[in-house]
Amino acid sequence: MDLVLIESLAVDTVIGVYDWERTITQRLVLDLELATDIRPAAAGDDIALTLDYAAVSERIAAFAGEHDFALVETFAERLATALREEFAIAWLRLTVRKPGAVAAAAAVGVRIERGTPPEGS
Ligand SMILES: Nc1nc2c(c(=O)[nH]1)N=C([C@H](O)[C@@H](O)CO)CN2
Numbered sequence: 001m002d003l004v005l006i007e008s009l010a011v012d013t014v015i016g017v018y019d020w021e022r023t024i025t026q027r028l029v030l031d032l033e034l035a036t037d038i039r040p041a042a043a044g045d046d047i048a049l050t051l052d053y054a055a056v057s058e059r060i061a062a063f064a065g066e067h068d069f070a071l072v073e074t075f076a077e078r079l080a081t082a083l084r085e086e087f088a089i090a091w092l093r094l095t096v097r098k099p100g101a102v103a104a105a106a107a108v109g110v111r112i113e114r115g116t117p118p119e120g121s
Contacts, residue, residue, distance in 0.1 A: 002038040002039070003034060004051045004053050005033060005034075006031070006053050009031075009032070009057055009060060010028070010029050011028050011063075013026065013028060013064035013067065013068070013069075013075070014067075014068035015068070015070070015071075016070065017071065026101075027099060027100075028064065028072070028075065028096055028098055028109075029097045029099060030096055031095040032056070032083075032093070035089065035090050035091040051087060056083065059086065063078075063079055072096045075096055076110050077112065080094050084115055090115050090116060090117070091116055092115060093113045094113075094114075095109065095111040096110055096111075097109035
């Protein structure tokens with residue numbers, strides 16, 4: 001299976017279960033693995049034939065700015081659904097980290113996989 005990667009993408013959003021968290025933006029850091037057959041793009045050297053990681057990154061930043069969830073679980077699930085629909089992604093793995101949420105941890109968060117890995121992968 002070929003993957004397009006986005007690593008340590010930082011986005012700012014309103015997120016958290018506590019009242020004080022509803023009044024501020026906090027940083028989330030995302031890692032994504034996006035299943036894509038890269039061979040057509042490589043054969044034609046054509047961005048139009050692959051998943052544009054810059055476009056996906058911009059969409060994620062916009063998504064973060066548009067929403068204010070309580071849980072990182074909700075952020076991850078809703079983002080995964082939106083990306084799969086809008087970019088026709090058959091399978092993805094998404095890690096959402098919330099640095100600083102637990103003082104003694106470098107980060108806490110969730111990792112999900114959604115969709116079906118493409119045939120022959
Ligand atoms: N599994 C989760 N646990 C917790 C979450 C969460 O989103 N998922 N959120 C919080 C608070 O918002 C915390 O991040 C504030 O520091 C606590 N536990």
